[in-house]
Amino acid sequence: MNEALAVAKFSALANTTRLRMLKFLVGVGESGASAGEVAEVVGATPSRASFHLSVMSEVGLIKSTRVSRYITYYVDFAVVGDLISYLMQDCCQNNKTVMDCCSVKNIC
Amino acid sequence: MNEALAVAKFSALANTTRLRMLKFLVGVGESGASAGEVAEVVGATPSRASFHLSVMSEVGLIKSTRVSRYITYYVDFAVVGDLISYLMQDCCQNNKTVMDCCSVKNIC
DNA sequence: GTCACATTTCAATAGGTTTTGAAGTATGAA
DNA sequence: TTCATACTTCAAAACCTATTGAAATGTGAC
Numbered sequence: 652m653n654e655a656l657a658v659a660k661f662s663a664l665a666n667t668t669r670l671r672m673l674k675f676l677v678g679v680g681e682s683g684a685s686a687g688e689v690a691e692v693v694g695a696t697p698s699r700a701s702f703h704l705s706v707m708s709e710v711g712l713i714k715s716t717r718v719s720r721y722i723t724y725y726v727d728f729a730v731v732g733d734l735i736s737y738l739m740q741d742c743c744q745n746n747k748t749v750m751d752c753c754s755v756k757n758i759c
Numbered sequence: 760m761n762e763a764l765a766v767a768k769f770s771a772l773a774n775t776t777r778l779r780m781l782k783f784l785v786g787v788g789e790s791g792a793s794a795g796e797v798a799e800v801v802g803a804t805p806s807r808a809s810f811h812l813s814v815m816s817e818v819g820l821i822k823s824t825r826v827s828r829y830i831t832y833y834v835d836f837a838v839v840g841d842l843i844s845y846l847m848q849d850c851c852q853n854n855k856t857v858m859d860c861c862s863v864k865n866i867c
Numbered sequence: 868g869t870c871a872c873a874t875t876t877c878a879a880t881a882g883g884t885t886t887t888g889a890a891g892t893a894t895g896a897a
Numbered sequence: 898t899t900c901a902t903a904c905t906t907c908a909a910a911a912c913c914t915a916t917t918g919a920a921a922t923g924t925g926a927c
Binding site: 685686687690697698700701702705717719720721722 | 907
Binding site: 654655657658661662664665666667670671673674677678728729731732733734735736738739741742743744746748749750751752 | 762763765766769770772773774775778779781782785786836837839840841842843844846847849850851852854856857858859860
């Protein structure tokens with residue numbers, strides 16, 4: 652992950668609708684959810700949802716496959732993990748205080 | 760950390776100049792650096808640096824104190840840590856694949 | 868006080884993002 | 898083939914963010 656890719660991913664996360672979509676897609680896991688379901692859950696019109704889903708797809712946070720006439724979107728967990736490690740390692744140089752925030756919360 | 764605060768912090772990170780500032784400030788640690796030094800390192804004019812530093816201050820990623828006629832900026836490592844745990848826990852529900860991306864890289 | 872330096876603020880401009888609704892494409896059912 | 902459904906694309910408008918250079922503020926030195 653380089654700087655430009657990280658900036659693009661942070662941009663993708665810098666929107667309430669998209670962050671909600673990500674959370675929902677994390678919740679449904681590997682099986683994913685259709686664009687329509689995602690739209691409904693976050694309360695967005697089809698075109699608005701499509702726009703936000705495409706923003707997240709472009710940066711790689713989510714992937715999609717067409718299943719009959721539905722398009723299934725799902726999170727690429729490895730990409731999210733890479734973004735987190737970019738923030739921890741490349742940005743924060745594995746700073747102890749930053750890492751403690753994670754261990755205190757039993758994340759690692 | 761709530762959704763709106765997380766979105767604001769991701770917005771702050773969604774800019775190359777600001778991400779470089781953060782990296783530099785992480786590097787200098789507790790002692791921090793003056794606005795002028797930060798500006799020089801990232802290659803920004805004083806007013807442009809001031810604008811970006813204020814964006815990061817507003818969301819809490821960095822703090823500042825005046826030292827004589829200089830203003831020293833430094834990273835709030837705990838705030839960065841909180842953002843990372845928001846992403847891991849609240850967004851990714853401590854998903855195994857996401858966490859593996861961190862342990863593989865010996866972050867935690 | 869006057870001056871220089873460090874930084875911020877302001878106003879204008881340029882550029883990018885988001886929303887909206889309408890039109891278009893893709894798939895499957897009848 | 899015709900129709901309905903699922904989704905995307907497009908163009909316009911609205912909104913937000915970034916850059917610039919000039920003016921303002923705040924601090925210390927003389």
